[in-house]
Amino acid sequence: MTSTYGYARASSEDQDCAIQEAALRAAGCTIIRSEKKSGTTLDGRTELTTLLDFIRGGDTLMVTRIDRLARSVADLEKIASTLKDKGAFLRATDQPVDTSTAAGTVFFQMLGVFAQFETGLRRERQMEGIAKAKAAGVYKGRKPTVDAASVRSLRDQGLGGAEIARKLGIGRASVYRALQPTERSTER
Template sequence: MLYGYARCSSADQSLDIQIDALKAAGCQIIRSEKISGTSRDGRRELETLLEFLRTDDVLVVTRIDRLARSISDLQDIIKVLKERGASLKATEQPFDTGDIYGSLTINLLGVFAEFETQLRRERQIEGIQRAKTDHPERYRGRPPKIDVAEVRRLKGQGFSVAAISKQLGIARTSVYRSLDMIR
């Protein structure tokens, strides 16, 4: 039996192209989700498929990076597939997980997926740093949630730390910090 898995990283992306390709490949059941592929954490649809697969079943994806964005996750998934007697197929990347060359190919594809993720992360950090330099007025951090003047005013009126905390809906440690009683 062929089981399809489609994934994209964000809610505004479409899974339609992947799902169409998986249907064309003959997948009877297709599970999909919109979640980051950098980790297996929280990927319920993938976990459901991995638990369900049996001997001679095939997990089909369009590309390896739809399955995993880190080589360790990819290797863990392949290990689970082998333990269950199932195999892996990608519609856009020909390989056979049953031989040594297929293992080499899939590992190389996994390394490239992980490398691409790291490159994207580096470019994002560089872009944020550049934006902070070019537009410092836009990147001042989150505005403070605690009105220090109000905390001090209430303390001056004789309110206890617990009462201030309750009235303003903040933690007592935040009250102490606002009153410079702790650092």
């Protein structure tokens, strides 16, 4: 007996997979796995890995759109190869992708190229925005996650790097970075 498994993914914690999950249920998925992870890499995507490990010959992995599965051609090819090696198929509810057919396979490959292209464009726009903000003097960068004053205070009390890291629940490298003079303080 073959099964259809659904995979839903959102890129960030403030996004929701509910609409994808509903579409996958309506398409007949018996099991749906969801996660909130970036699609730019396969690393850390435990729910997808579970599905790929579990899927068997004749089964189908279903997504709503190919960009929910991966954002790079290399990752899409790796997933498609894994499915093909197992004798399983890939389908999308919102796109004419069905790797059990030649036309569906070609469309899948074209969509992969466009997903990677879209990611590249988004990255370029982001870098342009950062450059513009820097030129205008309004770019602040990421907010510090380590309280440098607390690190310095504990160092002044005679604590070493490892002990400071344990007390503050941070990595030792973060302690040493916080103790380094910053570019801003040397500019003044």
